[in-house]
Amino acid sequence: MKQLMKISFLLLAFFALSLNASAQKYGYVNSDLILSEIPEFKQMEPQLESLQKVLQKKGQKMVEDLQREVQAAEAKMQKGELSPIQQETKQKELQEKQSKIVEFEQTMQQQLLAKRNELLEPILVKINDAITAVAKAGSYTMLFNGSPGAGILLYADEAQDATAAVKAQLGM
Numbered sequence: 001m002k003q004l005m006k007i008s009f010l011l012l013a014f015f016a017l018s019l020n021a022s023a024q025k026y027g028y029v030n031s032d033l034i035l036s037e038i039p040e041f042k043q044m045e046p047q048l049e050s051l052q053k054v055l056q057k058k059g060q061k062m063v064e065d066l067q068r069e070v071q072a073a074e075a076k077m078q079k080g081e082l083s084p085i086q087q088e089t090k091q092k093e094l095q096e097k098q099s100k101i102v103e104f105e106q107t108m109q110q111q112l113l114a115k116r117n118e119l120l121e122p123i124l125v126k127i128n129d130a131i132t133a134v135a136k137a138g139s140y141t142m143l144f145n146g147s148p149g150a151g152i153l154l155y156a157d158e159a160q161d162a163t164a165a166v167k168a169q170l171g172m
Helices: 002-023 031-037 039-079 084-137 163-169
Strands: 026-029 142-145
Touching: 026 084, 026 163, 031 039, 031 084, 031 163, 039 084, 084 142, 084 163
Parallel strands: 026 142
Antiparallel strands: none
16 A cells, blocks of 8 residues: 555655646747847947057057167167167166057957947847746747857757847847
């Protein structure tokens, strides 16, 4: 009798677990594809390119000015117009300007990254809101990022791809 009860309990537990497991619904979304096709992202790129060009021009001007100063200093040194103390002073001055150029390049990269993040944040919020809406509407328990190389999804049944639903939610 105890054995029958144990078996009945195990069967009941197995049945309950199988019902619970079948109630869960999983899907995946190719977020890279959505991001690349969303109009706001396409509009963001020219803004970043414009900022990059402005900053690169400024950096290029700094480099050109430094090159002119180096050439002028070398010419004066060859003519013997600079004393050793003046040469040392000029060399330190040129090294400081070179350091400022390197610092500007680092700052430029930080500015570009900050601007990219500033422009990208509302786009990502919009996509996340659409993913949440699709997940709730489709009764998904979980949606995974199925973008190639994302490393989050090892296998996916293509029938569970919710990318089209998210794109439709975004009006794309």
